Amino acid sequence: MTPDELVATLRAAGCVFAEQEAELLRDAPGPLQPLLDRRLAGEPLEQVLGWAGFDGLRVALAPGVFVPRRRSELLVRLAADGVRSGDVVVDLCCGSGALGLALRTRVPGIELHAADLDPDAVACARRNLPGAAVWQGDLWDALPERLRGRVRAVLANAPYVPSDSIALMPSEARDHEPRHTLDGGGDGLDVHRRIAAAARDWLAPGGRLLIEVSDAQVGPAVTVFGRAGLPATVHTDEELDATALIGTAPDAG
Incomplete structure (x- = not known):
């Protein structure tokens, strides 16, 4: 999947910040498709990536754990x-x-x-x-x-x-x-x-x-x-x- 196709796929799924999400997903370790599938299923991006940005830090996350705002x-x-x-x-x-x-x-x-x-x-x-x-x-x-x-x-x-x-x-x-x-x-x-x-x-x-x-x-x-x-x-x-x-x-x- 090309970068443009990835952005288009995320945008079609309703992701407001599709460009930023696409970049983060491409940079994440491991195969892209399983991560994309989880995101398209509605899982929070932070849980998909395994981390959340908070107060300038990267905070490790796991599926089912509250995402810090x-x-x-x-x-x-x-x-x-x-x-x-x-x-x-x-x-x-x-x-x-x-x-x-x-x-x-x-x-x-x-x-x-x-x-x-x-x-x-x-x-x-x-x-x-x-x-x-x-x-x-x-x-x-x-x-x-x-x-x-x-x-x-x-x-x-x-x-x-x-x-x-x-x-x-x-x-x-x-x-x-x-x-x-x-x-x-x-x-x-x-x-x-x-x-x-x-x-x-x-x-x-x-x-x-x-x-x-x-x-x-x-x-x-x-x-x-x-x-x-x-x-x-x-x-x-x-x-x-x-x-x-x-x-x-x-x-x-």
Whole structure:
């Protein structure tokens, strides 16, 4: 297949960035046709390639593991402004471990822990985070007790798509990423409530919880944080089309 034919094939399948995708597929190791077949079947390009670009890094991916979105780089940037070498940091709902990897790259020397419920995601995160502790389990229950009250920052790219909106998502997300990585319940904030409710038990004095939300969820999410004793600030990045909340635990005393 010629380069022009490859581009035309991808464009006919609805790939908006057909030229860029064609170049990446041609440069990928191994035969082209099996990779092209997977992409034409709707599998996310990043899963087909085996990696995703995130915050200037290549993050290893596997089929069925949530693909990190560029908008989540806002969480990394906000977290980096406030942690230093030696601080305990948790990447909760870590998926591939992209957020933890990017933060550790920005702030070398942090004590990084990551956790996810999905064993495939945990295996992928362990590939991306050598030297970090990657735990499998349900949110805070995955973490060892010795971290309680010691965590300086938690990055939580928790699912926040309202259940009724899943059907409206692009098929490559809806059909190829686990539903539990997308579905946030009726208003999209079910997992956020669970995270916030226990956060103060795990955060150090002045520690921060950083969570991604949609613009429409800001008001309810701020209320969730407030009820959990974590006064929240709202941060946006128009270029990334990203919105994040930072809830801060009270200082000691």
